[in-house]
């Protein structure tokens with residue numbers, strides 16, 4: 001592996017992966033291929049912008065011509081596909097872009113990868129493809145029962161990747177990551193939304209009863225887990241990649257408020273997300289047996305993350321003052337009007 005195409009590398013996890021790879025492998029070249037949707041942000045890549053081993057191509061993974069050009073121009077041998085529409089609530093409001101990017105875009109990357117003899121294709125998938133589980137934990141062989149347009153699109157993308165392994169013997173690996181948090185997280189997701197709202201003394205809109213469970217994974221651990229599977233995973237295999245930190249949403253909410261010294265009166269219980277998955281839980285025995293475990297504890301990573309948003313308003317304030325405002329109105333205005341404290 002020498003020349004990596006990192007699609008979606010200007011997003012939250014993709015940019016952490018790019019920073020990690022350039023720090024870790026002196027001989028690797030990284031080409032970020034990103035459409036720069038509302039979620040893509042070149043500020044996330046400031047740290048590597050002047051690194052000679054890094055290049056940026058603006059393009060859509062569903063546009064075959066641009067993908068081919070990037071693969072040819074940069075003699076790409078490895079593709080790591082982070083590019084996706086990634087927010088469940090937006091997939092409920094407007095599913096189209098999810099099908100286009102997460103399904104069609106993944107297919108285009110696989111097809112170009114096959115044509116140009118890519119030596120490894122890593123599909124970044126999600127624990128949401130399994131659907132919800134009330135007790136126990138999902139194993140890699142369990143059925144996929146996705147419940148939102150987002151998770152159904154992600155499941156379709158990874159099934160196509162699987163098919164390219166089975167049919168064309170393309171070297172494909174898949175990771176199913178759990179809920180990720182950390183710096184540079186677009187403030188539509190619960191952690192950065194609640195931290196930045198609390199900083200501004202704005203309400204924190206908790207869906208339903210707040211007793212949904214997510215398994216939290218620090219972003220650098222997610223990046224390192226992907227690096228590990230990229231280098232050590234077996235072709236055709238799927239790996240669960242979880243943090244082992246299951247928490248109720250309401251507990252996360254309390255922790256954020258406590259760490260910022262803000263009052264619990266900011267909490268609002270609002271109308272639930274339709275089709276809301278109650279609990280995610282991953283059995284990560286397979287990846288642990290291969291030799292990978294997360295390096296960060298949840299508590300220290302959460303503390304670092306909260307402080308990062310306090311210290312880095314330059315990053316999130318322009319986002320919240322921009323496109324995000326319109327989305328926030330659409331998603332929350334009615335909910336907050338009818339909310340319960």
Ligand code: NAD
Pocket residue numbers: 007008009010011012013014033034035036037038039040041059060061062081082083084085086087100101105124125126127154176177178179180181186
């Ligand atoms: P993100 O929304 O922060 O970033 C997505 C990136 O993809 C952005 O830079 C965006 O501009 C780019 N993009 C979107 N459509 C594109 C297109 N058509 N062509 C090229 N680029 C495009 O997402 P994230 O949270 O960093 O998630 C990255 C990947 O990890 C996604 O595939 C997501 O499904 C998966 N994942 C995320 C989490 C999580 O908790 N955030 C957990 C598990 C898996």
Ligand code: DAU
Pocket residue numbers: 086087088089125126127128177178179180188189190191193205206207208212213214249273280
């Ligand atoms: O599990 C992995 C997935 O985690 C990734 O595949 C997705 O890309 C990522 O967005 C994330 O999905 P979730 O839907 O779990 O994340 P989100 O931050 O949107 O919501 C986390 C939980 O918090 C969920 O139970 C819904 C709840 N929530 C979320 C928001 C935005 C609220 O209660 N209020 C909110 O305003």
